[in-house]
Amino acid sequence: MYRSIRTAGHGLKWTAPRWVRECRRGIVTDADVTQSRDYCLNQLKHSDYETYMIRQFVPRSANDAYHALRTLNLELARLPETVSNPTIGRLRIQFWRDTIERVFAGSPPREPIAILLHSAIAQLKSRAGDGSASSLKFWLLRFLKTRERHMENRPFVSLAALEDYSENTYATLMYMTLAFMPMRSVHMDHLASHIGKACGIVATLRGIPVLAAPSTPIQVPSGANLRSTRSPALLLPLDVMADAGLKEEDVFRMGPNAEGLQDAVFHVATRANDHLITAREMLKNLRLGKGPDHDYEHEGEAEHVYSSAAHNVETAGSDIKRGFGVLLEAVAAGDYLKRLENANFDPFKVKKSWKLPWSLWQALRHEQI
Template sequence: MSARARAPALDADADAEACAELLRRGDPDRLRTALAAGDKAPRLLGLYAFNLEVARIASAAREPILAQMRLQWWRDALERLHAGGAAAGHPALAPLAEAMAAARLDRALFDRYLDARALDPEGPSFAEEGALHAYLADTGGALMRLATRALLDGADADALAVADEAAAHMGWASAAANLTRALPALYARGAEPLPLDAPADRAAMAEGRTPPALRPALAALARAGLGRLARARALRRRVPRAAAPAFLAGWEAERILRAAARPDYDMFSGHQASEFRRRGSLALRALTGLW
């Protein structure tokens, strides 16, 4: 085989490795789950690197207008990929282009994801429970649906539909858990992520205490997440095993949500677990395929 013929594969490998390095520094948990996908791991590496870059725009940009400009850059890049254009400008784009070509990833899901992320520079803040639930569906839910589809090219329509439904529920639960874990940082930057009757007690949070008024909203979110998790698992036997690495991204959701549902939950430390326990839990789930 000529050097010219080998170049695209080498470029793809270099892009996947660059994505892995981004995740190694910024989202090591998703890196571990992506690697469980074997020869399709680059698809998840690209998708998760894209997610990492977009999710941290709000904290990296000094002004909301700069954040919106960066989001627009990603919108334009994805539009170019869907039109068959060049995968240039970020290492996530080449693996994403390959996944789009092989698995026909739905552009509408990317649009929903980016529309939801456009709320991040202003918080995100939600006055109503329905708005928060929609945000979780369009961030974590959409991301897991895309990850699942990236692994199931060639699956029949029925299997895809079941996997998509399960991913929507599991992704929602995972996003709820991630939001719960991020609450101290979100409130510290001025967000109001949980719908409350009155603004959260930031003085208490500045002292490392969970305001009592926050706990009912946290418990309601946790119960909703656990319900979604149960609905996803009810479909597990009908989801192709090839999709398991995508679902592994939600491996810690149950532990975090069960902790948050307790009336004495401490959002500063109540969800923590040892690294040994965390890695052991993920390894067991990866081995058994039971998410």
């Protein structure tokens, strides 16, 4: 029950219960953090098992941040499937935008991802000072803005547009993980950019069988089913589909038998593989004390301004060793591309992976991606 107390000259004054006062003050207990961590791990384990496997190799200093960020990515990725219309989806995005503001203000709402992210930021500041978290808010808001822009599952205009999307989502997730360590290295960010672009392209290819199928009803708390307003979608770049003679309607009607589908998928998958090859060559050169052989295209952009020390090739080897777990995203992307190739670039026939644990172990053992 709510309590009231009598104060001199003011009659009765309402006093909120303790849990309400703590929520208002943004007080987060160790038990809250533990429960939030368990929630995020459970979400990843059941809905993003590759990330769940990789997370154990992410540097401990960035572990909670990785759990929170990847669970947020999971929630936003499935928004079109879990809301009844795009307007509700945009309201959900606005909720997360407001939540991020509150997290950085030190008063997170009682939401597991927000609580774990708040805790990770507080730990980062205690280790490296208040300025260490300065770039994170920028990355998070850019990530949300990009997800919102593509929430309606419209095809990408071009392959370059798909790469931009991947840079602003999956590569950005990697930038944030590195920032939580904290690590400020142009070479690690450069590697993260190529690997993140590959991961974003792979995620688009993975989604073809799911998004091209008719949407399923959405169950509301009352138990009733609402018909989803989502129409079947094919996110392959329009310029690639045009070159392959592929039509969206053919995929919706004929699935894997649509003419030109495998050619279009091959073209897009090749670009993802090119980014992985580039990252592997960079890794090799940096370990040998050489430069990456090409410029980082995003250097000089917002939050990509580096000190001279961050360009030091001589220290790149130690940075790679310290943050190698973050780069393991490349192993999962490469594993999918191999399975896609074995299926003759038919995304509807890609088999589940059982070799990924072995591939991750081999990557760690030899420090290769």
